[in-house]
Amino acid sequence: MRTSRRTFLRRSTRQSLAALSVGHLATGAPDLVTPPIESASVPTRRKPDHVIRSLPEHMVWGYFGADVPPVYTVKDGDVVEIQTVNPSGVSRTNPEEFYQKNNLPIDAHAQEVIAIMKKVKPEPSGIRGHMLTGPVYIEGAQPGDTLEIRILDLTFPANFGVNxxxxxxxxxxxxxxxxxxxxxxxxxxRNVALLKEGVEIPLKPFMGVMALSPPAETGRVSSIPPAFFGGNLDIKHLTKGATLYLPVSVPGGLFTTGDGHxxxxxxxxxxxxxxxALTLTARFIVHKxxxxxxxxxETPTHFIAVGLDKDLNRAMKNALMEAVTFMKDELGYTFNEALSIASTGVDFEVSQVVDQTLGVHAMIPKSIFTKRKFSYWT
Structure with missing residues (x-):
C-alpha cells in the first residue's frame, strides 16, 4: 500500500502477504509497520505440488487432535490439491441406497464415497462430526506461528449436493x-443449483470446515463447533480468491478440511x-x-473479523470487538473512531446458528478507507 499501516504480518523473506492483519499480537510482540506490499509472484493458477485424494486412508471422521497422524507432509509455500467428500444423506450400513433412490450414477466419485463409508471408522470415544480429509503437516509451522491459507480454486467432483x-x-x-x-x-x-422448477440457487462453493489442530492438552475435539483454531466456521465468503489465517498450536499445524458447500x-x-463434495486447491504459507x-x-474487497460463542449475543459482541481492535491496532484509528466506523460502514453477518458454538463475522470494506491502497495476491 502507499501509506503505512500497522500489521502483525511483516513481509516475509519468501513472499509478500495479503493486507489482512490479525488483531491480537503475542504477548510482548512489538508494533510492526509494513512497507508497501507487492503482488505475489506466484500465479493463482498453477499445477499443484501435491494431490491428496479422497481415499479411506486419507480421511478422519469428525474430529481434530494433536495425536491424529498426518496423512501427508508438504513444505511452506506449497500448493496442495485436497479432495474431499460430503456423504450427507448416505448411510453407513447401505451407502449404495442413496444413489439408487435418487437416480444418481454410482460413478468413480460415488464409489469413493461408498468405500469411505464402509472403511472409515468413527472416533472410538464417540466424538462425531464431519467426514474430513487430512491432517496435512506443513513443514516449518510451529506453535506461536500463523498459517495463511490462500484458496486458489474450488471445484465440484460430483454434479449434485444435498440439503x-x-x-x-x-x-x-x-x-x-x-x-x-x-x-x-x-x-x-449457468452456475446454479436446481431444487425444482422455478428454484435456482447460485453456486458459490466454499469449505465449511478448515482447521488446524487444537493444542495437545485439549485432546480430541469434535469438528462440529468452531473455535479459535478454525474448524466449522461456515463463513460463505471463504470461496475462491479468499484467504484464511489460523493460529498454529502444534508442530506442523495439522490442517484438516471438509464439509464442502x-x-x-x-x-x-x-x-x-x-x-x-469439493476439491480445494490452496497454498500454505507459514508466518513465523x-x-x-x-x-x-480477507477477500479482494473486505477484511473479515470473526466472533464465536455459544450465545449469539456474545458472538456478536466478540465480532464487534475483533473488528474494532483490527481497525484500531492495524489501521491506526482510535477506539472510538473504530467503533464509529464499525457502526456506519461495517456489516455484521450471522455465519451460522446451528453448530453449537455460533458465529458472527464482520465484513469490513476496504473501499471505505479512501487514502489507502490494499494490495492483494489475486
Whole structure:
C-alpha cells in the first residue's frame, strides 16, 4: 500500500502477504509497520505440488487432535490439491441406497464415497462430526506461528449436493415435524443449483470446515463447533480468491478440511447448506512468530473479523470487538473512531446458528478507507 499501516504480518523473506492483519499480537510482540506490499509472484493458477485424494486412508471422521497422524507432509509455500467428500444423506450400513433412490450414477466419485463409508471408522470415544480429509503437516509451522491459507480454486467432483431438514435440527428445531432430504442438481454452465422448477440457487462453493489442530492438552475435539483454531466456521465468503489465517498450536499445524458447500445462506438455518463434495486447491504459507487469538480472513474487497460463542449475543459482541481492535491496532484509528466506523460502514453477518458454538463475522470494506491502497495476491 502507499501509506503505512500497522500489521502483525511483516513481509516475509519468501513472499509478500495479503493486507489482512490479525488483531491480537503475542504477548510482548512489538508494533510492526509494513512497507508497501507487492503482488505475489506466484500465479493463482498453477499445477499443484501435491494431490491428496479422497481415499479411506486419507480421511478422519469428525474430529481434530494433536495425536491424529498426518496423512501427508508438504513444505511452506506449497500448493496442495485436497479432495474431499460430503456423504450427507448416505448411510453407513447401505451407502449404495442413496444413489439408487435418487437416480444418481454410482460413478468413480460415488464409489469413493461408498468405500469411505464402509472403511472409515468413527472416533472410538464417540466424538462425531464431519467426514474430513487430512491432517496435512506443513513443514516449518510451529506453535506461536500463523498459517495463511490462500484458496486458489474450488471445484465440484460430483454434479449434485444435498440439503436436509429434520426434527430438532436447524434454527427452529421445535417447528420441524418430519425429516426430508433434498437433492440439488447442478447446472454448471449457468452456475446454479436446481431444487425444482422455478428454484435456482447460485453456486458459490466454499469449505465449511478448515482447521488446524487444537493444542495437545485439549485432546480430541469434535469438528462440529468452531473455535479459535478454525474448524466449522461456515463463513460463505471463504470461496475462491479468499484467504484464511489460523493460529498454529502444534508442530506442523495439522490442517484438516471438509464439509464442502455448494451454496449457503447466512445462518445455515436448516442445519446444513447444500452439502457437496469439493476439491480445494490452496497454498500454505507459514508466518513465523505471529500469533493469532482468533481466525481472520480477507477477500479482494473486505477484511473479515470473526466472533464465536455459544450465545449469539456474545458472538456478536466478540465480532464487534475483533473488528474494532483490527481497525484500531492495524489501521491506526482510535477506539472510538473504530467503533464509529464499525457502526456506519461495517456489516455484521450471522455465519451460522446451528453448530453449537455460533458465529458472527464482520465484513469490513476496504473501499471505505479512501487514502489507502490494499494490495492483494489475486
Amino acid at each position: 436436509s431438514v429434520w426434527p430438532g435440527g436447524g434454527g427452529i428445531p421445535d417447528a420441524v415435524t418430519t425429516r426430508e432430504t433434498f437433492v440439488y442438481r447442478y447446472d454448471t454452465k 455448494g451454496a449457503q445462506g447466512n445462518g445455515e438455518v436448516s442445519g446444513v447448506a447444500i452439502e457437496t 512468530g505471529r500469533k493469532l487469538q482468533m481466525p481472520r480472513a
